[in-house]
Every structure is written in C-alpha cells, then in structure tokens.
Amino acid sequence: MTERNISADSPEKRAAGIAASRMVESGMVVGLGTGSTVAYTIKELGRRVREEGLEILGVVTSYQSEMLAIEAGIPLANLAQHPKLDIAIDGADQIDSKLYAIKGGGAAHTREKIVSASARHFLVVADESKTSIQLNKAVPVEVLPFAKTLVIKKIKELGGKPELRLGLRKDGPVITDNGNFVLDVNLGVINDPEGLALKLSSIPGVVEHGIFSNVDELYIGKKDGSVEIVRK
Incomplete structure (x- = not known):
C-alpha cells in the first residue's frame, strides 16, 4: 500500500489516524505500524515534516509501512540505532473494552509487537468496527x-x-x-x-502471536469525523 492507495477515503480511519499524529512532537523517534488506519497517520506525519518542519525519525514495522513512510518523506531509522522509542502508533484487527488487541491481519504482528514493546507509549488507531466488548476474532x-x-x-x-x-x-x-x-x-x-x-x-x-496486552491508549474514529480516546 502506498500513499496514493489510500485515496478511497474512510472518514473514521482518517479521523483516528490524523488525531493520533498530533501526539508526535519534534525530536521524537516514532514506531510506525502497518495497516489502512495508521496509513493516515503516516501520511499526516509526512505532511507535517514537509509543511511544518516537524523533525522526527520513523521506525517501521513492515515493508508496507516502509514504502509509505519513504513516499511521505519521513526519515527512517531502526531499533539498533534507537532501541527506545518515544511512541509507537499502530492499527488493530480488533480491540476489546480492556484494551487487549488482536493484530496480524497484515502478517506483520511480530515486528509490530517488537516495535510497540520498545516504545514508552503505545497508541492504537481504529474505527468503531474494530471495537468489541471481548475479543473473538481469529x-x-x-x-x-x-x-x-x-x-x-x-x-x-x-x-x-x-x-x-x-x-x-x-x-x-x-x-x-x-x-x-x-x-x-x-x-x-x-x-x-x-x-x-x-x-x-x-x-x-x-x-x-497476535494478542497484544500493552496498548496504552486507543483512538476510535467515528463516522461523523469525531474521535473517542480511551486510556488504560
């Protein structure tokens, strides 16, 4: 998926992805996850790098997110250079009321888990369809x-x-x-x-495996463009 592939707009995903990007400040090293919702985060961070002079480094979780970040103009680093990340932002296939999540629809959950565990703060972006009282997806x-x-x-x-x-x-x-x-x-x-x-x-x-228990914060995009924030 490249930046031009997310042109089929989803208001919920766009709202969550852009809202999460506002947590990123200059000087941060940011874990960049994989998936259609976090793609909006990556695109928005790239815009801020170009237009606002945001100075960040991204650590990607997959070839997909690497291509998106390069196209967006985000400078990249790796965990060998920066073993402690300031924040990691990623999507989820499903997330429950206690912020346990299932990830891995893009087959990148091993690297996603390593990157999220390396971050001081792990933030998940999702639309309402990904939320559930209890996990029940594969x-x-x-x-x-x-x-x-x-x-x-x-x-x-x-x-x-x-x-x-x-x-x-x-x-x-x-x-x-x-x-x-x-x-x-x-x-x-x-x-x-x-x-x-x-x-x-x-x-x-x-x-x-794709069960994540380290989510600190969830941004849920709504159809009206609003975002609900849930914290542990």
Missing part, C-alpha cells in the same frame, strides 16, 4: 515453516482451529517479512487473553 500466529505440523497439533490441543493463511495472488502460503508462515487460529470468545497469550508463546516453533 488470532494470527507466526510459525517457523519447519514447526508447522507440531504447532497445529498443539493449538488443536488448546481447543483452537488453526488455518494456514494462503496467498491471494499466488499459490501456497503467505510468507511474512521474516520468512515464516501464519496460522489464523479461531478460538471463539477469548475470556482470558493473557492466559491464552502465555499458552501460545509456550509452543515450540511459535515465533509470535
């Missing part, structure tokens, strides 16, 4: 290709229904930026996100 799980069969077996023992994510325009599985496979695991309503996260992390061959 959880993306990145796995080593060598371990796929074992991981599937262990997840089924937990009561999950794993499905290998396949490419849309190619034969075979989706390959992450890290060279791994993704399993989308249906677990029904998730009553204990932290407990489930620990169980998934304990399976040999699991690189990372």
